[in-house]
Amino acid sequence: MVSIDEVAKLAGVSTATVSRALSGRGHVSPASRERVQTAAESLGYVVSSRASSLASGRTQNVGVVVPFLDHWFFSTVLSGASSALMRADYDITLYNITADDSVRHEVFSTFLRRQRVDAVIAVSIELNDDETGQLLALGLPVVAIGGPNPRLPTLTVDDLTVARLATEHLIGLGHRDIAHIGASAEFDRDFHIPTQRRLGFEQALTDAGIPPTTAFLEPADFTVDGGFRAAKQLLGRPGPRPTAIFAASDEMAIGAILAARELGFHVPGDLSVVGIDGHELGEFFQLTTVDQFPLGQGERAAGAILAQLEGEPDAAVGGDLPFELIVRGTTARAR
Template sequence: MPAIGDVARLAGVSKATASRALSGRGYVADDTRRRVQAAAARIGYIASPDAASLVTGRTKNVGVVIPFVNRWFFGEVLEGIEGALLTAGYDLTLYNLAQTGPERDRVFDFFLARKRVDAVIAVGVDLTDREVDVIARRDKPIVALGGTAPGAPRLAIDDRGAASLATEHLLKLGHTRIAHLAGAGAGAAARSVQGLRRAGFHEAMDAAGLTPAGGIDGVVEAEMSLPGGYAAGLQLLGHPGDRPTAIFAASDEVAFGAMRAAERLGIPMPTELSIVGIDGHEYAELFGLTTVEQYPGEQGRVAVAQVMRMLGEVPEADASVRESALLATRLVVRSSTTAAPR
């Protein structure tokens, strides 16, 4: 089996230079790097990750914790993370994180704490102080994308502002009877994504001097999925006397479910009911859904850039993300919203 010494002799450099050229760590002239890479390819040399980790203390592996792998937003984020990590020469280890219980504890107490990862990206989950401490005590950087991790950098859209923007769009169309299909747990977890979006809805309604329509305080909570939106939509729209003329849904998938519920109940859209969501789901245009777009694939790439900076893989002057940051959004108006019925 070829060794690093064989590569060095063929390229006419020292073993240290050959190692730097192949690992990407440390300065090597471009022509020297190309000569070493060509020599390695010629004799079929593949650097041992285990050997490299003994020298550098790095595994070139990042752990990603995520609550769902079968929902659009999380799949898009994961694709962005994976592509960026591969470009950086890193592997990915995925952990599907339960809400609570011993399975979640094992992820932090065993897998992330004891297994070999250099950093952790938490996507759409709210980590506890204890969970963050387990990782931080082992000097592993943590980045929270969408969720929260006490003391760690947080990358997210302005969920409260996006919710206010969506609600204000309905208000500008003349709607006064507006309800909110919130994410499950929005009322109990004020700092969560669903809690912030609920707060943004109420903020916009309060600023307009209006009381939300339907539900309890104008809010019905739903699982952040199409079936969840459908069930909550039937509940919200099933009583004609208290029916809103517009709905702000906490996600596009919830909005899709609400649109299906309105269709089931025979409510014409958008003439009698306008619906707006948040996400920019790939099917939003197909459904004609007005939404506040976000860009989960790009968010995944930004999270990796932050991790690379924290690991010292990106020179400080080149780091595109330095601290916790708000990510881009954009209101896209389609046929699911129109002026309030007279």
């Protein structure tokens, strides 16, 4: 195995200069940095994470806490954060918070306190006072993504406004019989995102003089299959049929499109469909959506963490996350 001494000898610098040049910490002249990098590459030298940790007091590792791994939105946020952190030479340790309260308790009471991470990113996890206190007690940089937390730097998503925007788009096209595919109680835990989106949907209807009806509300599970089954219920039962569906996620919206096609309805001629997220398959299905830029959410959270780790006091580590209505081919004027 190649040692740091061999790199220093080949580059004609001290081992301390090699360490600073490869870690990115401390001043090194551009010429020396280039010689060190060239020498390291030619010798196949890789910085020992253990040695680097002992020298710097850091693990070069960021903990990321997520509620689900099998949902596209969360995996995309994670991908954005991971890419940004890896570019900065940081690894990630993933903590999957499940519906099991004992597992969740163990993550905050034990796992994060083992001093294996330099910082923590919490993705769409509504932290209670005890969990927030445990994170703050670590003395590490923390950034949360999701609803507000007055004690932590937070990147917030205004789910109520996002849902209003999607619904108002349908109302603006002349639709009045608008159904909503939301979520069951199982998926309404952290920040009550499904509830916020349903409230935004109902507020937009009320403001337009359209009374909300429970017959046009159908729960699902934020998956394509869940959206498919919910749309079949909405379109197949006796009584008035919706002319438009607002789904609380793009995956459920895609399921609704597939269900409508199977039942013989034309999208958007017979049924307009709009979702939320900015799913990578949205363009393929020509789905109208409110894009939340999940990849950018992860990148922004990682950037905020890195700024804190590098001691940039003026860096903005909180604020509202952007969203944008993307109109495609699944919505049209009501007949």
